[in-house]
Amino acid sequence: MDAFSAVLQGLPMTIVLTLSAFAIGIVGAVPLAVGLSSPNVVLRLACRLFVDLVRGVPIIVWLFLLKFGIQVGTFKFNPVGAAIVGLGVVSIAYLAEIYRGGLESVPRGQNEAADALGLARGTTFLRVLVPQAFRIVSPSIATYLTGLLKDSSIASTIIVAEMVFQSQAFARQHPTMEGILPYVLVGILYIVLSLPVAYLSRSLDARMRKAVYA
Amino acid sequence: MNWLIEWAGYLPQLMSGLGVSLMIAGVSIVAGYPLGLVLSVMVQHRNLAVRTLGLAVVEIGRGAPALVILYLFYYGLPKFGIAFESITAACLALIWNSAAYSSEIMRAGMQSVARGQHEASAALGLSRGHTFFRVIMPQGMRSAIPGLMGVAIQMFQGTSLAYAIAVPELMKSAYNIGSQDFNYLQIFALAGICYAAISMPATWITVYFEKRLARHA
Numbered sequence: 001m002d003a004f005s006a007v008l009q010g011l012p013m014t015i016v017l018t019l020s021a022f023a024i025g026i027v028g029a030v031p032l033a034v035g036l037s038s039p040n041v042v043l044r045l046a047c048r049l050f051v052d053l054v055r056g057v058p059i060i061v062w063l064f065l066l067k068f069g070i071q072v073g074t075f076k077f078n079p080v081g082a083a084i085v086g087l088g089v090v091s092i093a094y095l096a097e098i099y100r101g102g103l104e105s106v107p108r109g110q111n112e113a114a115d116a117l118g119l120a121r122g123t124t125f126l127r128v129l130v131p132q133a134f135r136i137v138s139p140s141i142a143t144y145l146t147g148l149l150k151d152s153s154i155a156s157t158i159i160v161a162e163m164v165f166q167s168q169a170f171a172r173q174h175p176t177m178e179g180i181l182p183y184v185l186v187g188i189l190y191i192v193l194s195l196p197v198a199y200l201s202r203s204l205d206a207r208m209r210k211a212v213y214a
Numbered sequence: 215m216n217w218l219i220e221w222a223g224y225l226p227q228l229m230s231g232l233g234v235s236l237m238i239a240g241v242s243i244v245a246g247y248p249l250g251l252v253l254s255v256m257v258q259h260r261n262l263a264v265r266t267l268g269l270a271v272v273e274i275g276r277g278a279p280a281l282v283i284l285y286l287f288y289y290g291l292p293k294f295g296i297a298f299e300s301i302t303a304a305c306l307a308l309i310w311n312s313a314a315y316s317s318e319i320m321r322a323g324m325q326s327v328a329r330g331q332h333e334a335s336a337a338l339g340l341s342r343g344h345t346f347f348r349v350i351m352p353q354g355m356r357s358a359i360p361g362l363m364g365v366a367i368q369m370f371q372g373t374s375l376a377y378a379i380a381v382p383e384l385m386k387s388a389y390n391i392g393s394q395d396f397n398y399l400q401i402f403a404l405a406g407i408c409y410a411a412i413s414m415p416a417t418w419i420t421v422y423f424e425k426r427l428a429r430h431a
Contacts, residue, residue, distance in 0.1 A: 056413035057406040058374035060385060065406065068392065069399030150279040157281075157378050164281060171289055180290035183282060191277035 003181035006170035007189060010163035013080075014193075017152040017162060020084045022145055025091025032092060033099030034125075047096075054093035059154050062086040067158045083155035091148060098140045102133035135208045142201030146194035153190070163189065221404050224391055231387030232408055234301070238383060239370040241305045246312030246369070247362065253317035254324065255346075268317075275314025281375050283307040288379040304376035304383075308369055315365045323358030324350055360424040367416045371409065384408055 035047035054062075066082040077085065106129050114124040156165035167182035256268025275283070288303035298306065327350050335345040377385035388405035392398045 052414050052417060053410055056410035056417065058371040058385070058409055060374045060377060061388075061402055061406045061409060064385075064389070065399070065402040069402050071399075150277075153279040153281045154375070164279070164285070167282075168285065168289070171285075175293065177293050179293045180286070183286040183290040187274065187278035187282045187286065190279055190282065191273065194277060 003167075003170055003174075003178065004185050006166050007163055007182050007186045010161060010166035011189070013160060013162040014149070014152050017080075017083055017087060017155055017160065018145070018149045021087035021091050021152070022148055024084070024088030025095045025148075026141075028088070028092035029095035029099055032096035033103060036096060036100040037103050051093045051096055054090055055097075059086065059090055059151055060157055062090060063154060063158050079155070079158045079160045082158060083152070083160045087148065087152060087155070090151070091144070094144055094147075095141065098137050098144060099133065101140070102137035103129060105136050106132045135205075138208070139201055139205055142197050142204075146197050149193060149197075150190055217400060220397065220400060224401060224404055227391055228384060228387050228405065228408060231382060231384040234381065235370065235373040235376075235383040235385075236412075238301070238304055238308060238373045238376060238381070239366070242308035242312045242369045242372075243366050245305075246309045247316050249309065249313035250316030251320055253313055254321040257317065257321055258324075271310075272314045272317050275310045276318065280307060280311045280372050281378060283310055284375055284379060300376070300379045300381045303379060304373070304381045308372055308376075311372060312365055312369050315368070316362055319358050319361035319365065320354065323356075323361070324354030326357055327353045357427060360420050360427060363416070363420040363423065367413050367420070370416075371413060374409070 032047055032051065035043050036051065038044045038047070063082055063086040066077050066086050067079060070077055070082075110128055110132065111124065114128045119128065152162060153164040155162055156168065159165065163186050167186045170182045171179040253268050253272055256264050257272060259265045259268065284304060284307040287298060287307050288300060291297070331349055331353065332345065335349050340349065373383055374385045376383050377389065380386060384405055388401045392401040
């Protein structure tokens with residue numbers, strides 16, 4: 001039980017990291033996704049390069065780069081700041097790719113129909129393309145959120161006191177057999193935490209299907 | 215220019231780290247994918263006990279962060295007298311990870327094989343083993359290829375977590391160099407470039423295969 005309460009001490013930080021990075025990603029990915037599907041070649045390639053570069057480098061490298069590498073004047077990232085910004089930027093890249101896939105899967109005729117109806121480009125995008133794309137990508141976004149939850153564990157390597165960090169601390173203080181407990185518990189906890197996300201995603205998906213086909 | 219000269223000096227040490235990273239990734243793929251195939255069959259098995267065991271292994275491997283599994287092997291099991299060298303623990307953890315992820319992709323691939331293929335095999339009087347190995351698996355694996363390539367890239371990136379248990383892979387080499395002269399920005403940027411130099415082309419090749427397979431579908 002001691003082990004469990006030790007792990008739980010890190011739970012708020014895990015949730016803060018995950019949700020902050022997710023919030024950054026959800027918003028920041030929008031302009032990037034638009035850039036990824038832009039007709040302008042230079043803009044599109046620049047966005048593509050950014051997304052592939054961010055995704056091509058492991059998260060732990062981004063976190064160390066931000067935590068130890070960045071120093072502007074007297075400014076340095078604290079561990080939590082570095083973790084949120086690092087995980088946030090990575091989320092932007094992954095979510096932009098998900099958004100782009102969604103936008104591309106909206107049938108071309110929708111765009112043409114909106115054009116024929118004389119809708120402005122902004123209206124077409126916001127009122128026609130985005131709602132349909134969102135329906136398509138919402139399961140992928142939920143999957144990414146559970147991935148992000150697990151990736152937040154990497155913040156323990158730059159000394160952010162989230163769940164894995166607390167597990168480590170407990171294990172170090174208990175060299176006996178009890179010391180394996182926090183690792184088992186934290187593993188189970190991650191699986192349990194991703195269940196409500198999967199459930200929400202499924203019910204959201206079902207509700208939107210009903211809204212479309214009812 | 216200064217940066218480039220210093221980077222050139224760092225490279226030999228980083229390259230030996232990269233070698234270790236690639237080795238771990240290779241082991242986790244070569245051992246993980248066959249295990250993943252076994253798991254994907256277990257998950258679809260008629261026997262409830264086999265199915266449950268398969269599901270448990272897959273869900274833990276996918277649901278728990280790789281870092282947690284890594285710590286479980288390296289810090290947890292020794293408390294029961296089962297101790298591994300850090301590099302062995304890293305390989306075992308990533309094998310579990312790659313087996314779990316690849317099994318889901320292979321299962322999806324095999325389930326995407328048209329129902330008629332099963333029926334045709336049955337009509338031809340093929341045994342269950344024959345049906346699986348000669349009819350379903352070859353077709354299912356084909357559509358699983360891009361997904362499996364994606365997992366391979368994910369495994370290569372995952373080797374960076376072995377830093378946390380002091381495996382002398384790329385990230386650890388970078389950290390060691392950085393803590394000598396505190397050029398963290400340069401050294402981690404270079405380490406990032408090393409990872410990207412492998413992951414990015416690999417991703418492009420994967421996308422190419424994805425498109426090719428989609429065209430023939």
